[in-house]
Amino acid sequence: MNLLITPKEQILQELTDIDSFLNTTMSENAEEAVARGNDLAVYVARTGKLLADAKYRLNQTKNTEVIQMLRETAMNAKATAKAVNxxxxxxCKEEQYLVDWCERCNRTATHQLSWCVTLISKAKEEMKLGRFVPQNNRQ
Known part of the structure; x- marks a missing residue:
């Protein structure tokens, strides 16, 4: 199976860029919400892929020979399973950090995309209400 796993350094760089985007505040302008929503949809997909890649890297690190030897040594020394883990x-703290950050960025992008949808719906409703002004209020 030919896996296209993102290198750890690239995951870190992409998350830095995405996180910077996610930490900017947008206005309640519907046009801005549409543009930002388009970007967020891409970021939701990309952070999902980065999350899978980060988890792959974490599992790969946990299954190296060094880790296996560490487990065996700790078990032979009568360490508890909790201590071994x-x-x-x-x-594996760096790999776990990338997994956690990917999850956080993915959730944040998803929530912000929902907010964009809400703002667009609000703008549509305001446009409808603006067109249907009651006739008897004319003077």
């Missing part, structure tokens, strides 16, 4: 987690 804590050791493995500490060795």
């Amino acid at each position: 804590a050791l493995v987690d500490s060795v």
Whole structure:
């Protein structure tokens, strides 16, 4: 199987760029919401892929020979399963951080996309109400 897994450094760079976009405040302008929504839809998809790649990298690190030897050594030393897992987690902290950051960016982009949809719906409703002004209020 030929997997196109994003390199760890590229995941970090893309998340930095996406996070910068997600941390900007937008106005309640419907045109801006449409433009931002288009970008957010792409970011939702991309962060989903980056999340899968980050999880792949995390699992790959957890299954290396060094980690397996660490597990065996800890088990032979009568360490508890919790202690062994804590050791493995500490060795994989960077990979876990990327997984957590991908999840956070994906959720944030999804919520912001929902906000854009809300703003667009609000603008549509305001346009409808603006067209249907009651006739008997004319003077």
